[in-house]
Amino acid sequence: MSNELEPLADPGLPEHIHRRADTDPIAAKRAERQVAVLFSLSAVGTLLFFYSFFFIKEDLFIFIPVMGNTNAQQLGIGLGVAFGLLFIGFGAVHWAKTLMPDQEVIAQRHTMRSAEEDRSEFVKAVKVGAEEAGLGRRPLIKRSLFAALGLAGLPAVVMLRDLGPLPGNSLNETSWKTGTRLVTDPGDRPIKASDLEVGGVAQVMPEIAPGKERHLEDIAKDAVLLIRLRPSEFQLDAERLSWTHEGIIAFSKICSHMGCAVALYEQTTKHLLCPCHQSTFDVTRAAKVIFGPSARPLPQLAITVDADGYLIAKQPFTEAVGPSFWERKS
Template structure:
């Protein structure tokens, strides 16, 4: 028996490849794959496009009309949602809190804005998808690849295909869809325009004026006491605020951000800028504490060089030379406040800063 089996194996090995493959199939053995050197006639044959099957809307005009009304309804809902967005933004107070399951207590304004804007955008997308899937032509056309620079006849064919697609989309004859689509697309951007209100009113002259005015006393920010000239020693750095500005005031942070002042005493002979000398009192000079780069508070003073340093980005100003910039990204010198002494011997402002404090802005002169 073993010899017979051996003879069978040998006979199979001697069969030609095609016969061996057929023999293996007949014996219940999976046919052998082609060797590495053998290539099939067309291993990547294009199966072609399946036959086109018409949709209900292609056959039944009433179904097409229903789809058209559905698309128009979605676009109309988008327009109504945009109106709801604008109405919510105008009507709902910013601090109103409501309970919405399952989110819990949330801002009524944020919830209404997100809901209405999301609905407006969703309905435009859903309407466009439903329009494309039910009313636009869904026939597939295969075309051989062509060079990147198409010949004139291909360009003409593309334009013809585009015109045909525009015709098949029904944009020209389906006026209801066209009108509501344009309405929805035209109204959605209004949501972004309305949001511009959050930028607030124009600053007008608010950036050019602070609480400093003629006769305002310089109050020590640490002791909350008016300053006398003898309170400011040579080499010291003192921070001051205008008289009447209290920490519990509603707009304290906004006002102190513009009016914060630093005061140093420099020997008059060390002051290089003549106007700085005229605006000082016995070598006591007052400059804005707000860096002209991005508005950080300046707090580091070098006594020997009369330089002040911003800790944020290392802008350095020379207080003995008009607080000009000697290093760093700041764009211009610190604004100076003209000071004097009143009849009671207290330091007082003789006006406001000579220019706007803080970083540069477009309208700055």
């Protein structure tokens, strides 16, 4: 008895069956119209997105049996984007299945790089294929596809609007005004110079009227760091020195690189460090940047004391707090 295995028969390719659109011009025309309808439905979906986004009220709810009370705007936006993308896909698949060239070939394995002759043949074949795909001969498909593709990308652009309000001029204005008391954070307690020892650091906020609450966006941009050095340790010009009080200097706590909270103070080197990208600021030289990606010093708040000896702002910040790119006035 022989142990040799019988070689498998070459299965080959099944008999090729032509599609109706290949042999029947009427069927081809019908398929062409079907593809155009699918692309047009995609365009309708995108238009539904725009209509929902701009014209349906945000607080309009409609009752849908399986979903209950549903926000009409969000439903329209969701369906619009879904239809916009889905029908482009349906159209492309239907186009490929009914109208694009339908040849079956057996490709023999060969070395990775084809012979030059084959490569130029391939380029020629691609060109012929593109021609046969009919973009040139089927202007209806071409136009409806381009319309659908063109519209389908726009919702992403429009939805950028929903990322939130633009910052506008907000970082140029903080709650610090001339005479605003510095209060501890947390605690909201006015402080005197004697409350801070040499080498000490404190976070302060502007005092707010009794009964009022701080807004979250104000907390984010009003935070100030107080640091007390010996007056002889400063290397400041006369104006910046006059913005300090008995060795206490005040800086915005918002990093001038990307807006993180500058939270680390090295008492021995007198450096402030931002933990996000390691920008380092020299407190003795008005928070000059000595390391890291930040492009400008932390804004200094001019301080003095009022008649009761409490620390107050001498004037508002003279420059925008926060990341440098917000510094531009609109």
